[in-house]
Amino acid sequence: MSKAQKHTPLPFLGLACAVGVSSIYYNQPLLVEMGHTFGATSGATGYVAVATQVGYALGMLAFVPMGDLKERRGLMLRMYAAVSIALLLTAAAQSLPWLIAASALVGLLASVTHIVLPIAPDLASDEERGRAIGTVMTGLLLGVLLARTFSGWVSRIHFGAAAGWRTVFVVAAVINLSFVPMLRRTMPALPPKHKLSYGEAIRSLWTLWSSQRLLRESAAMGALIFASFSCFWTTLAFFLGTRYGLGAGVAGTFGVVGAAGAVVAPLAGRMADRHGPRYVLSWALVTLAASFVWLWVQDRLHMPMAAHVGAMVVGVIVLDMGAQMSQIANQTRIFGLDASARSRLNTVYMTVYFTGAAVGSALVTFAWVHWQWNGVCILALALLSVAALVHATGKKGPCSMDHIPVEEERVLEV
Numbered sequence: 001m002s003k004a005q006k007h008t009p010l011p012f013l014g015l016a017c018a019v020g021v022s023s024i025y026y027n028q029p030l031l032v033e034m035g036h037t038f039g040a041t042s043g044a045t046g047y048v049a050v051a052t053q054v055g056y057a058l059g060m061l062a063f064v065p066m067g068d069l070k071e072r073r074g075l076m077l078r079m080y081a082a083v084s085i086a087l088l089l090t091a092a093a094q095s096l097p098w099l100i101a102a103s104a105l106v107g108l109l110a111s112v113t114h115i116v117l118p119i120a121p122d123l124a125s126d127e128e129r130g131r132a133i134g135t136v137m138t139g140l141l142l143g144v145l146l147a148r149t150f151s152g153w154v155s156r157i158h159f160g161a162a163a164g165w166r167t168v169f170v171v172a173a174v175i176n177l178s179f180v181p182m183l184r185r186t187m188p189a190l191p192p193k194h195k196l197s198y199g200e201a202i203r204s205l206w207t208l209w210s211s212q213r214l215l216r217e218s219a220a221m222g223a224l225i226f227a228s229f230s231c232f233w234t235t236l237a238f239f240l241g242t243r244y245g246l247g248a249g250v251a252g253t254f255g256v257v258g259a260a261g262a263v264v265a266p267l268a269g270r271m272a273d274r275h276g277p278r279y280v281l282s283w284a285l286v287t288l289a290a291s292f293v294w295l296w297v298q299d300r301l302h303m304p305m306a307a308h309v310g311a312m313v314v315g316v317i318v319l320d321m322g323a324q325m326s327q328i329a330n331q332t333r334i335f336g337l338d339a340s341a342r343s344r345l346n347t348v349y350m351t352v353y354f355t356g357a358a359v360g361s362a363l364v365t366f367a368w369v370h371w372q373w374n375g376v377c378i379l380a381l382a383l384l385s386v387a388a389l390v391h392a393t394g395k396k397g398p399c400s401m402d403h404i405p406v407e408e409e410r411v412l413e414v
Contacts, residue, residue: 010132012186013120014139016076019179020113021140022147023083023106024052026172027090029152029237029251030165037165038096042238046365049234051100053358055107060114060350065201067115067343072190077180079112084176091169113140114350118342119190121335127273130332134269137331141265141324145258148233152252193340201344209348212337217394218330219349221281223356224387228288228380229323230360232295232316235368235376243373244305257313258320268328280329281391287322289384291315296377 027034027048035045066075086105093099120136121129151168196204208215236254240246272280298311334345360383367375 009186010120010123010135011139013116014136014142016116016179016183017113017136017140018143018146019176020080020083020110020116020143022143022150023087023110023172023176024056025144025147025233026151026168027052027103027165028233029148029249029255030155030168032237032241032247033155033165034096034099038099040096043365043369044096046234046361046368048096048100048103049230050358050361050365051104052107053230053354053361055104056111057107057351057354057358059108059111060347060354061205062108063111064114064347064350065205065344066198067118067346068193068341069196069198069201070192072115072119072192073183073187074189076112076115076187077183079109079115080176080180080183083109083112084173087169087173087176091166091173111350114346115343117331118335118346121342122339129335130269130272130277130328131266132269133331133335134266134272134328137269137324137328138265141320141327142259145255145320148255149252149259150255152247152249152255155252156249193343204341205344205348208338208341208344212345214395215334215337215345215348217390218333219352220390221387221394222327222330222349222353223359224383224390225284225288225323225326225356226353227356227360227363228292228383228387229319230357231364231367231376231380231383232292232319234361234364235373238368239373239376243299244309254312254316257316260317260320264321265324265328268325269332272329272332277329277333278391278394280325284322284326284329285384285388285391287318287325289381289388291319291322292377292380292384294318296373296381299373 031042031045031048034040034048035042038045063075063079083106086102086109090099090102090106093102117133117136117140120132123132151165151172154168154171155165157167194201237251240251268280292315295312295315298308298315301308301311303311330349331346334349335342337345360379364376364379367379371378
């Protein structure tokens, strides 16, 4: 660990993750309003969220490996500035295809989040890796959840020529641009870990994928779990609007509710350090399944609207607790494979992870159009069932470089 890295505060890394990742979630509570702007159906507007997730997955594949090869502070400065430009293009969209393309660009550049995240385990000993990841993930997960609240309520503000959902992206662009000088002042220069070329780094992604069973298992589980998680958040605005006549502000407020589940992140990190990531993943799957069963059942009960909303609040808290537990456990596992390749390990994992989110968003858009809330909950539970099967048949025991064959260790050094 370098002297510069020791002076990088973990909470600031959490803030950096929150600012970066929030950009891809602003649009979810606004999909109904966007559809009204362009006269599009819910099925067509849903692809705004899909495009953002696809862009994010591609960005992780294209940019995140550079975290092992380039000076990371400078790379992050350039990418946060570029995100602000992409957000302004989104605010200026004059058609649905323009909006979808700009959303994909936002996702592509917001992948800077996962250049930041692998710095966290560099700041802790192996015995405290889970705690460090949990601390930074708290910031990231709060960004995921509170972005929806932010966008839901800021959309009600008129800001010069911008109004409604466009206001959200103007304000978000200002936030990202303002973060650039803060990042320059707070973080030291972070030298690259390798002298590989970009092409060599990209080729090594396949080496990591093919040689590391634990990486493949973690990526598959992460993708399936995040796909189920996306089922809820992609359709929440449609559900609340159709069933209760509630708008984007209320849909966004559920992000605050979910943020209450962020308290589990440091606890999950400590559990992973004490009992192992596999133990935490088992509890995460049980928690997630319980949340979707509850969200499905409560909708079928005859209760006043206030009681239904209260029941959904409980379901959302449990849902976000399960999602956070699974993410921290999976990343604790993969970051233990090779300290010198953490950005590339994260690239493989998160590319698969957000591909799962994009597939989940696409599938649930279809499920919503044809079967409404029943289809959403059944699809989410089916995805979690496949994740449970992967977990049950997966690798057992500790994850450590001590368990990688010598010839595989040599390959990882490429």
